[in-house]
């Protein structure tokens with residue numbers, strides 16, 4: 086395919102069904118995302134329909150939802166705790182996905198979820214109300230994490246200047262926060278709201294669990310918090326620390342769970358998407 090400087094298709098097209106542009110980049114490893122990165126983009130088939138729309142069709146036509154529910158019930162039965170402790174984590178903001186997933190888990194399937202939240206850059210009035218209602222009306226415990234605003238602002242500025250990507254600091258938390266909370270509280274099961282396949286990443290509809298083998302479906306683990314060669318906002322982390330006089334501790338919350346811990350615990354843990 087003929088591509089532009091950033092790897093996006095040179096000829097701009099729009100999906101015949103949903104009108105999304107073929108310029109939409111797929112999820113990438115943000116720690117290796119620089120100005121030079123060639124982006125993989127949403128796939129269009131020969132009929133001019135995007136992968137997300139095809140994924141939706143398959144969800145309706147190919148998944149046996151009775152069987153899928155039984156798999157969920159079996160999973161819950163395997164992990165449910167009856168000793169008063171939490172048995173699963175639901176990361177979320179109080180939007181439709183996290184509210185529905187946690188509500189079903191608690192009130193339909195008898196689970197005991199701990200909800201966890203990586204705060205947005207800025208709350209909207211509606212967003213804050215949704216978040217509060219999730220906990221106060223929905224009835225859930227929640228741990229809210231708010232990254233250092235000065236550093237968050239700095240990283241947002243760097244990501245915007247280098248990558249035109251102001252959302253990147255938030256994405257890093259979205260991707261890494263839940264697994265770190267699972268580790269902190271020793272909770273072996275987490276439910277994410279949606280699969281990247283629904284946004285056009287090449288993830289098969291039968292893929293239900295995050296893994297490091299499926300493209301677009303990774304959690305970008307790194308080994309031992311070693312920041313050598315890693316980037317934030319398209320800039321080497323070591324250079325950010327030097328140039329802006331911050332400490333490694335200031336960027337700790339943007340780094341993923343240590344891969345050695347993942348390796349040790351992965352046989353007992355499960356990261357599911359609620360599809």
Ligand SMILES: [Zn+2]
Nearest residue numbers: 100103135138
């Ligand atoms: Zn489409």
